[in-house]
Amino acid sequence: MANSRSGDKLLDRVVRILESFTATEPRLSIAEIADRAGLPAASAYRLVDDLASQGLLLREDGGVRLGIRLWELANRASAARDLRQIALPYLEDLNQLLRQHTQLSVLHQDEVLILERLSRPGAAANQAHVAGRLPVHRTSMGMVLLAYAPAHVLSGYLARHEEAVVERHGDIRRVLAEIRRTGHATFDGFLDDTTTGAAAPLLDRSGHAVAAMGVVVPRGSDALPAVVMALMTAARGASRDLQAMGDPRISH
Structure with missing residues (x-):
């Protein structure tokens, strides 16, 4: 050029x-x-x-x-298109079951990139929108993506953003270990004081996150345990489909 x-x-x-x-x-x-x-x-x-x-x-x-x-x-033959096609049926089921906004995201250039969002009338406030970006350590989806990221991706992100991450989470490695233990992340009021974000990873064959599914519910909702269970079930189903297809991946 x-x-x-x-x-x-x-x-x-x-x-x-x-x-x-x-x-x-x-x-x-x-x-x-x-x-x-x-x-x-x-x-x-x-x-x-x-x-x-x-x-x-x-x-x-x-x-x-x-x-x-x-x-x-962009929609002819991209990894994002393949990933969206695999995850969309599960997102649609979640959207219908939970009657809340559902979204799909990936970790890209130190931010959470939203690939898909299914809206719902009357659902909780949600700042995610398709092709939009959100801060990693201030979203449940971002924290799930970090928790299941390859070691070099996690260490690189923490090296570049350590001060902000520690200010928000304190012992970040303990927080990420807890997310891996439970298989999901939930955080109150990260982007909106009135909501709780929940997310679960879509995993490749090596156990690393290819993407994350997320749901936002009203803060203090009694339905949160059921939301998390449904979310994790959907994410496991999408993970199986991803692995069977060869793990479409968008570069970190």
Whole structure:
């Protein structure tokens, strides 16, 4: 890829443009894109035009959005698609049984990346949304993913985020050992004071977490033990299907 005068590769600049968009800000002006991507305005205009001509961005009403071609390409043959297809029947069963939001996530670049969320009218507050990211050590799904992560992934994460993790959990290795002992994680009020998050791992053949299933319930709910039991049953079923299929995995 050709470099810019600053030494940036073209691919790096394109990725920064695409990463400028968020779930809460899906539509941006070119000036905003240039600022977020760290590009001169002229370069941003030119690259946005090029990406729009390929359907990767969409111009509308003076703004720019991600193009549908990105969605098309991502859903053709990705590990995330395979993982979602395996887990979705179990998520749907949980959603129907518990009448609460259910979600599927993976550990990616030191964050919890949400692959799927099934909503439910009147369910507890839930900050997860598809393609959104959440902090690892402040979510039940993230803690499950850490507890069952390969040793090098866990040690790397703790080395980079030790201060925040210890502030939240104290003896983090004791907390993670307890999650492995029980096979699930539950935490009150991590992202919302009124809710409890519960999560269980989807395991590969070596016993490492490929993904996590999560449910959010009202804090103090008497149904939490039943929720955890149903969640763990669903996660075990999805784990068996994953292992039979060859463990689709998204890079940590």
